[in-house]
Amino acid sequence: MSNWVEVCATDKIDEEDVIRFDHGGMTFAVYRSPDDTFFATAGLCTHEKIHLADGLVMDDIIECPKHNGRFNYKTGEAKGAPVCVNLKTYPVKVEAGTVYISL
């Protein structure tokens, strides 16, 4: 059963950007794509546990700020060295101007 958790108002995330969201002892990265859709992944890079929310969003890619490892944040796919393990992704919905993720 889905457990929808409120993240923030939609306008708290810039277009083509990401924020960090901590909940229940876990950390997540919540994205707003250039086409104004929201996505969520695990918050730490699978390479060396760096917060992805400090990284750079380019189209559908999030780049880790430490070693420039790249993931497709829509699918979680690792796009090559130095990241080899995919990111976990989470369902996201927007209701009444608020972003929720399903945990």
Added chain:
Amino acid sequence: MEKGASKRDYSLLGRDAKAAVESGLSAAEWYHTDIPRKQMKELMKREDGPAIRDTILWLGSMLVTGAAGVYFWGSWWCVPFFLIYGVMYGSASDSRWHECGHGTAFKTRWMNDAVYEIACFMIMRNPVTWRWSHTRHHTDTVIVGRDPEIAVMRPPDLFRLMLNFFGILDAGYAMIDMIRNAAGIISDAEKTFIPEQEQPRAIRIARIWVLIYAATIALAVYMGSILPLMLIGLPRLYGAWHHVLTGLLQHGGLADNVIDHRLNSRSVNMNPFSRFVYWNMNYHVEHHMFPMVPYHALPQLHEMIKHDLPRPNASMLEGYREMIPAFLRQLKNEDYFLKRELPPTAKPYREELHAAPIAAE
């Protein structure tokens, strides 16, 4: 001092490597100057323009000077052309390998990858091995036993350093590594930082390179001249001096086993030619603190955070004037290092994190 008497064990499989992992010094959280997210995003923004311009200049100058060198081969007139060609081949390739390895030089991915592969060949660094070793260098910068790219180990081997101005040892080791990899062997040390699934590519590339060098040597034998090798291979030796000259300044004589790049990295003001060859890596503290900022944005980053950093050296000469005496002192006392003074506007060093460097125990 006898080599065996060193307190530090630089082996990636050795005592200090284990101690760094156990103590949390490895993969630690490093100090960063605070920068508002909006400004950081602007700095991180990718562009193709600056790197396309610089790549045209880089490869174009090699084409012109290489052709002139060949044309004047046999006369002294070829010397200045090969000097320039050599620096572009044996030194500018170092910074291009580095920046494209980070994936920050170009916005377009394939351009990064193409220049990365070309530069790796010139600087004789296997593109797979060195991508991963450099990743480790950024995770564990100058952490003894963890960083595979420490250029000057303590106590410093000054004879080795001098030979490397002509690439003599580095290129020799690179050739041995290439032949070993081409034979299908990945060393135990390499296995500590190259994931298993990446290792076959390292082997494949080494084999391609062996074929290129074999063809060049065969051509030289056929022609009865070293000219083909003056264009491929030897420039890694006669053109290496500039990348060693600038590269030693990055961390030379500074602290090891600390987790603040302001203590173990050095920024240096440089002339425009060196900055072109070095692709702005003279802003080295800035680069380590924020490795996702492209080389062309480093001067801007420097302006933004200089209040929190030690003053950069005014010139390479000033850098060497502090670094060489430090190397000499480290011959007698390997624990000696230069402590960078922070300006009054900077956040202080967290001494409790750096009070007891593990290798100095």
